[in-house]
Amino acid sequence: MTKVFGHRGCSGTYPENTMLAFRKAVEAGVDGMEFDLHLTKDNKLVIIHDETIDRTSNGSGAVRDMTLEELRQYDFSAAFPGEYGVCRIPTLEEYFEMVKDLPLISNIELKTGVWEYPGIEQAAIDMVRAYHLEDRIIFSSFNHTTVERCKALAPDIKCGFLTENWPSRFGAYTALHGIECCHPPLHMLSEKTVAEMHDAGCEINTWTVNTEEDAKRLAGWGVDALIGNYPERMLGWIK
Numbered sequence: 001m002t003k004v005f006g007h008r009g010c011s012g013t014y015p016e017n018t019m020l021a022f023r024k025a026v027e028a029g030v031d032g033m034e035f036d037l038h039l040t041k042d043n044k045l046v047i048i049h050d051e052t053i054d055r056t057s058n059g060s061g062a063v064r065d066m067t068l069e070e071l072r073q074y075d076f077s078a079a080f081p082g083e084y085g086v087c088r089i090p091t092l093e094e095y096f097e098m099v100k101d102l103p104l105i106s107n108i109e110l111k112t113g114v115w116e117y118p119g120i121e122q123a124a125i126d127m128v129r130a131y132h133l134e135d136r137i138i139f140s141s142f143n144h145t146t147v148e149r150c151k152a153l154a155p156d157i158k159c160g161f162l163t164e165n166w167p168s169r170f171g172a173y174t175a176l177h178g179i180e181c182c183h184p185p186l187h188m189l190s191e192k193t194v195a196e197m198h199d200a201g202c203e204i205n206t207w208t209v210n211t212e213e214d215a216k217r218l219a220g221w222g223v224d225a226l227i228g229n230y231p232e233r234m235l236g237w238i239k
């Protein structure tokens, strides 16, 4: 059965990558959660999409130039002004506190495409181990070297290659690197590409699925998980 993952939580309806958006996704009954990880100046793991806080908060500047305490001063509800009160930037630890006893898959996307944040892989793995969540995690990244580092450091934790470049034989490439999951954008998928990835033994978790038509087509092809901004709606479409 195709799984439903919240993309940055219920990010179509609530401020993305906030505890509110994650809580709403859990309440809706999602199978999993996708979110994005960066490292602060004082080496704390924080959940945010961009390298800077400019788009999603009432502040400005790069995450890597600020301490967690500094980042915590800002309100990350910029996309929904005044609607939901103040939303602080979540840490990975805070997120794990919420999901630690739930049968929920957490897809942690390491945002190492601009800055590599040396040590982010080990720090994330240490946090996963501290909460004994090894069997409910997928590490993914567009930076495939990051993913390979995760796999080498923690062979027992599932990993996925993200791509937006329409690679030919993406399943074979992923399997060749000993990585379990393909995370392609939905427009890259056809019956043929889905079969290629599945034949290579890979799990397919695709993004960003926001319409009923797309969700039903992809579920019909047996795609393993659909990552979308309205997971609360998608559950009704395909379950």
Ligand code: G3P
Pocket: 007, 034, 036, 049, 109, 140, 162, 183, 207, 227
């Ligand atoms: O992990 C799937 C998707 O989130 C990748 O793109 O830019 O939304 O993080 P982005």
Ligand code: MG
Pocket: 034, 035, 036, 109
């Ligand atoms: Mg992401």
